[in-house]
Amino acid sequence: MQVEVEEKEVEEQMGRLLSGEGLEVTLLDVIPELARPPVVLKKTVSYIVCAVIFNDKEEVLMVQEAKQECYKQWYLPAGRMEEGESIVQALRREVKEEAGFDCQPITLLLIQEQGPQWIRFIFLVKVTGGSLKTPQDADQESLQAAWWDRTSPLSLRGRDILPLIDAGLKYRQSAWHPTTMPIDMPCQHVAQRIIMTFTNSQQELWVLLATAPSAHLPAAAAVKTHTVTWAASMVLQEATPSRYHDYDLSTLGVLGVQHTGRQPGKADGVCLNTLVSLVEDRPQRNEDGERLEPAESAPPPLENPRYRWHRVRNDALRQNILERIKKKSILPVNSLY
Structure with a gap:
């Protein structure tokens, strides 16, 4: 029994x-x-959040890096979680700091890991407010943000984001897993x-x-x-x-x-x-x-x-x-x- x-x-x-x-x-x-x-976050583990955001033209939001090692190269809004943050709080902060927008996650798209010390959470995200970061707003977080049509030449920090963008487009067209x-x-x-x-x-x-x-x-x-x-x-x-x-x-x-x-x-x-x-x-x-x-x-x-x-x-x-x-x-x- x-x-x-x-x-x-x-x-x-x-x-x-x-x-x-x-x-x-x-x-x-x-x-x-x-x-x-x-x-312990930032000592034995690092969590990274990454946002895939599209406009009505299916252009994807990109940010121009301010870091010296990848200066002026372009990447998706992304960054490391800080102490005391939830995963979603870290996502919203990074998008606001790097791109100027307030946002709301739609769903997790993908999780990537390099063992338990490094995990990246990739979200499909929508803009809910704010304004696009311009060169006049440049700071240590990013130089500017822009919408990319995915075909025009762009100096990318890494091509690892291309499959993430494709996954976001695929999910918009036909969600293959429930909202997570x-x-x-x-x-x-x-x-x-x-x-x-x-x-x-x-x-x-x-x-x-x-x-x-x-x-x-x-x-x-x-x-x-x-x-x-x-x-x-x-x-x-x-x-x-x-x-x-x-x-x-x-x-x-x-x-x-x-x-x-x-x-x-x-x-x-x-x-x-x-x-x-x-x-x-x-x-x-x-x-x-x-x-x-x-x-x-x-x-x-x-x-x-x-x-x-x-x-x-x-x-x-x-x-x-x-x-x-x-x-x-x-x-x-x-x-x-």
């Missing part, structure tokens, strides 16, 4: 995460030694909460749960020497060490980002709520590409009593998860390693 109650609660939690809500980070199931101390905004919840580490799924050919769906102190979706702190989403691999290695290499583990994307700036130095971390897919790695196939052996009908057996598989029986929840996996309707997270 207790197991049924716990699993019902977990399914309710999964539903909340899929709808863009958050869950308090009360414990981490894997805390590697390299990640044990809580992260940061959730105001504290976390001491850079962590990944994991909905790890296994699906068979009959479209049955299992999700991996941690068992102690009660059944819950597992979470793990990121390792300094790996990508943020390596945390899911650490959980799988703990759960089934001998079968770990037999499966391909893919973090499909982010359902939500939890962070608060209200506790500087104490809760500077972020928790990425992620959807992860587990499939058999490199099944044998014939010359026509047909599978020689039938796909596994159940997830791999677990060797660690701290974990168990939960078969999702709520049909609406199962269909929701399967649809999100099929359509890749999830906020992307990309490693720049």
